[in-house]
Amino acid sequence: MAKKKMKIRAWAEGGKATVKAIIFHPMETGLRKDKASGKPIPPHYITEVKCEHNGKLVLTCFWGAGVSKNPFVSFKFNGAKAGDKLKVSWVDNTGGSGTKEAKIG
Amino acid sequence: MNTQRRTFLTATMAAGTVAVAAGAGLLAPSTVLAAWPAKAFESKKMNVAMKEMVGTGTAVDSKDITVEAPDIAENGAVVSVTVKSKIPNTESITLFVPVNAFPLSASYNIAASTDGFVTTRLKMAKTSDVVAYVKAGGKLYKAKKAVKVTLGGCGG
Numbered sequence: 001m002a003k004k005k006m007k008i009r010a011w012a013e014g015g016k017a018t019v020k021a022i023i024f025h026p027m028e029t030g031l032r033k034d035k036a037s038g039k040p041i042p043p044h045y046i047t048e049v050k051c052e053h054n055g056k057l058v059l060t061c062f063w064g065a066g067v068s069k070n071p072f073v074s075f076k077f078n079g080a081k082a083g084d085k086l087k088v089s090w091v092d093n094t095g096g097s098g099t100k101e102a103k104i105g
Numbered sequence: 106m107n108t109q110r111r112t113f114l115t116a117t118m119a120a121g122t123v124a125v126a127a128g129a130g131l132l133a134p135s136t137v138l139a140a141w142p143a144k145a146f147e148s149k150k151m152n153v154a155m156k157e158m159v160g161t162g163t164a165v166d167s168k169d170i171t172v173e174a175p176d177i178a179e180n181g182a183v184v185s186v187t188v189k190s191k192i193p194n195t196e197s198i199t200l201f202v203p204v205n206a207f208p209l210s211a212s213y214n215i216a217a218s219t220d221g222f223v224t225t226r227l228k229m230a231k232t233s234d235v236v237a238y239v240k241a242g243g244k245l246y247k248a249k250k251a252v253k254v255t256l257g258g259c260g261g
Contacts, residue, residue: 028229058216058218060214061212062214063146063210063211064207064209065206065228066209066211066227066228067200067225068226068229070184072224072226074187074223075219075220079218
């Protein structure tokens with residue numbers, strides 16, 4: 001399996017945090033065919049992403065095959081300050097998963 | 106005092122409240138179970154996906170929701186979409202692309218401290234509307250934005 005990576009950038013301004021995250025993932029829909037063999041490429045996409053701020057859930061994303069490759073998500077939440085912990089974890093339809101923690105800057 | 110009768114009354118009232126909440130049809134499976142709603146995401150029919158995800162309640166067009174997306178997307182594989190909801194107590198934002206093979210694209214459950222704001226990137230098979238459904242305070246609102254796609258993003 002491809003190397004799993006995630007990039008998170010988060011910063012707080014006046015108690016409000018802005019988060020931008022990219023998860024590197026193929027997000028295969030299951031509809032595409034392999035050009036060489038003509039066989040369909042099995043679906044492989046992220047289904048659920050959880051974003052936690054100091055252990056408290058701030059955003060849950062449910063994704064389907066209609067989300068772009070290497071999905072990007074950005075959101076804002078209140079009650080944050082610099083140095084707080086932000087954890088983003090995801091699972092995909094084949095049982096793969098990934099987690100990354102970042103500090104709010 | 107007849108205690109049995111008292112107990113019976115309390116129990117009936119409690120059960121009644123739950124029944125009313127469930128009967129309102131606004132508690133979508135996602136909010137109750139908080140698990141990935143496979144049926145909704147794997148459905149190829151817009152109306153089935155909608156029913157599974159947001160329930161059968163009628164959505165009201167709202168000016169408090171803005172869907173920001175490019176007017177013309179050169180590449181349907183990556184269409185950046187931003188949804189802003191000014192409606193207080195926004196609970197969830199759900200995005201549909203009706204022309205896609207799987208119309209339900211993404212759904213976001215928003216915690217109380219989180220703003221009604223989310224940016225994401227979607228695939229679009231062809232020119233279509235991006236429809237955003239916002240659930241707030243037990244009610245359903247919607248807004249849409251037309252996006253012209255010059256190159257399809259699903260298996261193109």
